[in-house]
Amino acid sequence: MSSERGWIRMPDWFYPKRVRVKDVWWLLFFGILYFVLWIPSPWTFTWKKAYLGPFGLPLFVIFWVLVNILCILGMIFYYAQASRMGLFKEPPELEARTKEG
């Protein structure tokens, strides 16, 4: 695996062959949000012990809601960044097809 500026080269067996570094950061952000839920803790998965927070809600409910909010905000920022960087530019096949549609 070797890298070029702004890109990371992936193994030959994988598609795509290279990935944007910025996308890897986004992958890490969403990956951490997703997999932190797997780790048992008072914020995710308790066992027969109640940990209460505001409004008498269990901490895990508050954390789950927070994860959803962060995920949606992350997607909005990703959309804005991709739009700003012109990443939504379509390949020729799609352009032709979209015009027909």
Next chain:
Amino acid sequence: MPAELQIRPIPGVFAITVGAYVTLVVYLGYVSYKKTVSLSEFFVMGGTAGVILGGLGYFATQYSMSTFMGVPGTIYRVGWAGLAVSVPTAAFSLLVPGFLVGHRLLYLGHKYGFLTLSDYFGDRYKSDVLRSISAVLTVIFLVPYMGAQTIGAGVIVNTFTGAPFWVGVAIMGLGATLYCLLGGIRGAMYTNVLQGSLMVVTAVLTFAGGLRLTGGLSAANAALFKSNPGAFSMPGNPLAYMPWGFYVSQLVLWNFYTMGQPQLATKFFLMKNDRALVGAMIAAGLGMALSTIFIYSSGVLAMVAIPGIPAKQIDWVVPMMVSKSLHPVLASVLMSGLLAAGMSTIDSVVVVVAGAISRDLYQKLINRNATDESVLALSRWATLVVGVIATIFGIMRPGTIFQIILFTFGGLGIQAILLLLGVRWARANASGAVAGLIAGEIVLIWLTLNPKLAFGFHPVMPASLVAFVVMVIASLATAPPPREVIERHFST
């Protein structure tokens, strides 16, 4: 209607509201009919869906009757721990499949004109055997799934009007069939926007009604903690089942394994471009997070507001809450929201099953010379027949809503492995895919019959792991895919 259900029948208001709703969705089907002149239009809208159609369509298709009836009922027994079903990863529902396979399916679908998931499998693995197996699995698993959606409608109509159970089943099953028969997937997507919006409103207002009945969230929690402290921790109620494996299964089931569900995977063929895809991820994530958080929390509030509902009637928790807390007219509108949840799932599914029959089995295997026009006509007939069979299945009422949905999700979920490896690993070949799929389905059935051997996980998780390992080994042990397949699927 059993007297202990604590629901005020409002037959007149309910009939008018639901009648207006059904008329509106059938009208949208008619509007779509005028635009549905080709096979591509009937199955994938010609690949023209934008952010709203794509996002709300995906959300409304994935979230079904079970989201609004079965799961809140289960949560009524479990407490806050029950929100583990869907809530923690609700916003990830389209993000995960969109990131893993969505962009590629969108691109390849536009480029090669794929109309069904089996279409993709047949082309990527260059295998009619795999295409046939996938199409047959689609029919076998999705017809009961559609039937399960109609069961809820039967219950609602019976509860609010006193009409026989089969009336509600027929309204939902045949209503959705009618607008899909006319407008194909476009009819389904147009109505999904209305239905998805109605589902979010229903969830939020049901929760608001619950707060009104219980005196607010803090008061409800204080009262519940006093009577049932187990509702505030895992596994919840002492009778509930929530080991870590089950919890983790729920985190994965409704986003990763949805990739294998044809009615959801084909949504990527519908979307116009990458901008629409990412925008749809946001719209779907918002709809799903709002719906699950509010409607599932209503199940907990009902533990305080309507204590003592018998176990056999827990699926009725949301209709009871709505009936008890809101004005009859508003309650009727919200009940239409529950019907919308079921209808919006049935419509996409009926089109996908029709596609498996007319496109994958007929046009691609039985009669390769069939013209698109004749296949379009056949698709409409198939939609009608499948819709009628699903309605009959619903009237027969073979099991509870959530059980049927869990079974079908698992059965089709194995295909997620074939899709993921097909998109990301050029070395994956037909032998590996067929071996992996068959091994996965066998293990799934075996673990469903012997759940203890799954160590608390949903059977689809160990079954898909087996499918993955078998597929990798069988692919490496046999010849690589033909060069033309690599060029078609991996050159750009």
